[in-house]
Amino acid sequence: MQKITVLMIGTGGYAAVYLRELLHSPRAEQFQVTGAVDPYAAMSEYGRELSDLGVPIYDTVEEFYQAQAAELAIIATPIYLHAYQAQYCMEHGGHVLCEKPICATLEDAKAMMATRDKTGLKLAIGFQWSFSEAILKLKQDILSGLYGNIRQIRTIVYFPRNLDYYHRGTGWAGKRRLDTGEWLLDSVASNATAHYLHNMLFLTGDKIDRSAEPKTMEAEVYRANSIEMFDTCALRIRTVKEVELLFYATHAVPMEQGRMPEFVLEGENGTVTLGYENGQEIMAGCLKDGRNISYGKPDADELRKLYCMGEAIRENTPLPCVPETALPHLKCICALAESFPETPEFPAE
Numbered sequence: 001m002q003k004i005t006v007l008m009i010g011t012g013g014y015a016a017v018y019l020r021e022l023l024h025s026p027r028a029e030q031f032q033v034t035g036a037v038d039p040y041a042a043m044s045e046y047g048r049e050l051s052d053l054g055v056p057i058y059d060t061v062e063e064f065y066q067a068q069a070a071e072l073a074i075i076a077t078p079i080y081l082h083a084y085q086a087q088y089c090m091e092h093g094g095h096v097l098c099e100k101p102i103c104a105t106l107e108d109a110k111a112m113m114a115t116r117d118k119t120g121l122k123l124a125i126g127f128q129w130s131f132s133e134a135i136l137k138l139k140q141d142i143l144s145g146l147y148g149n150i151r152q153i154r155t156i157v158y159f160p161r162n163l164d165y166y167h168r169g170t171g172w173a174g175k176r177r178l179d180t181g182e183w184l185l186d187s188v189a190s191n192a193t194a195h196y197l198h199n200m201l202f203l204t205g206d207k208i209d210r211s212a213e214p215k216t217m218e219a220e221v222y223r224a225n226s227i228e229m230f231d232t233c234a235l236r237i238r239t240v241k242e243v244e245l246l247f248y249a250t251h252a253v254p255m256e257q258g259r260m261p262e263f264v265l266e267g268e269n270g271t272v273t274l275g276y277e278n279g280q281e282i283m284a285g286c287l288k289d290g291r292n293i294s295y296g297k298p299d300a301d302e303l304r305k306l307y308c309m310g311e312a313i314r315e316n317t318p319l320p321c322v323p324e325t326a327l328p329h330l331k332c333i334c335a336l337a338e339s340f341p342e343t344p345e346f347p348a349e
């Protein structure tokens with residue numbers, strides 16, 4: 001079988017998760033990284049490995065496509081670059097797997113979708129839980145009515161992050177926009193814990209590849225760190241179908257108070273919980289008729305998204321997380337940015 005040629009955009013940070021798999025995992029044999037774009041590639045372990053392997057590395061997507069082409073572009077760059085790079089790759093014939101969040105503005109998201117529609121290429125957004133077999137099985141059960149109408153989902157997640165986190169990479173973390181004007185809206189809800197906010201919208205969407213539309217949102221956001229955006233939030237979202245979604249997330253906790261994501265989903269006919277036993281994720285449903293369902297681990301295979309993308313390219317199989325799926329999350333992020341032009345500091349008390 002011919003390999004799927006891959007352009008990797010970004011080589012450090014989260015891109016390392018892709019490159020480790022693409023360069024070292026036997027199951028990634030169907031892919032071949034034929035080029036990379038990253039002006040700072042020399043600073044990352046896998047950037048240097050690509051260079052040692054003789055894989056050409058360019059500073060820009062323009063330079064890459066002047067010299068080469070690739071069937072698939074994987075974008076794992078700072079948020080403000082997603083829209084431009086995704087559109088450029090599609091315009092030059094590449095399917096795109098773009099990291100979450102889709103981008104920073106609704107206009108950019110629309111432009112990405114328009115380019116996808118114009119080119120007929122595939123565009124997936126890398127929220128890995130939406131590619132997880134466990135989450136997809138749960139969503140099937142919700143869609144088939146097993147839990148009846150869903151009334152509420154509540155999620156809590158504390159990911160301790162210190163100032164190194166905000167100073168990583170090119171220094172874009174925690175920013176509202178760059179000095180050059182590009183929007184970022186980078187916060188606890190749009191980046192590290194975005195998965196779990198998106199997941200509640202995803203689970204209550206009325207098709208596999210759609211998420212619920214937020215109708216109203218009440219929110220408190222705070223910052224303990226000296227950042228522009230917020231490191232802590234408490235959100236109450238009501239969806240168009242009247243499901244209440246509660247989201248509590250923070251980076252501003254000491255290491256020992258970290259909490260992996262937990263959620264409780266309450267439906268008319270039963271409850272689903274995600275919790276942990278001896279550090280192992282347990283996601284289980286409990287129906288009012290006495291049945292219990294074990295769903296497996298949402299984090300079992302973080303890179304299933306890569307293989308779903310490969311299959312979508314080869315077999316035209318549907319993708320569970322496309323721009324439309326990721327858009328409701330972005331709507332919440334944009335609404336928060338509009339509602340809080342300045343982030344309140346945690347009150348001293």
Ligand SMILES: NC(=O)c1ccc[n+]([C@@H]2O[C@H](COP(=O)([O-])OP(=O)(O)OC[C@H]3O[C@@H](n4cnc5c(N)ncnc54)[C@H](O)[C@@H]3O)[C@@H](O)[C@H]2O)c1
Pocket residue numbers: 009010011012013014015037038039040041044059060076077078079081099100101126127128168169170171190191
């Ligand atoms: N799915 C996940 O679990 C997950 C986890 C972490 C980050 N992410 C996402 O991955 C993306 C990158 O985040 P990160 O934390 O790795 O950021 P980062 O700043 O640590 O790394 C970004 C990479 O992009 C490169 N880069 C910077 N400017 C570039 C340019 N103009 N062209 C090409 N490459 C450029 C950097 O050199 C670096 O290699 C974000 O969208 C983030 O939300 C996803």
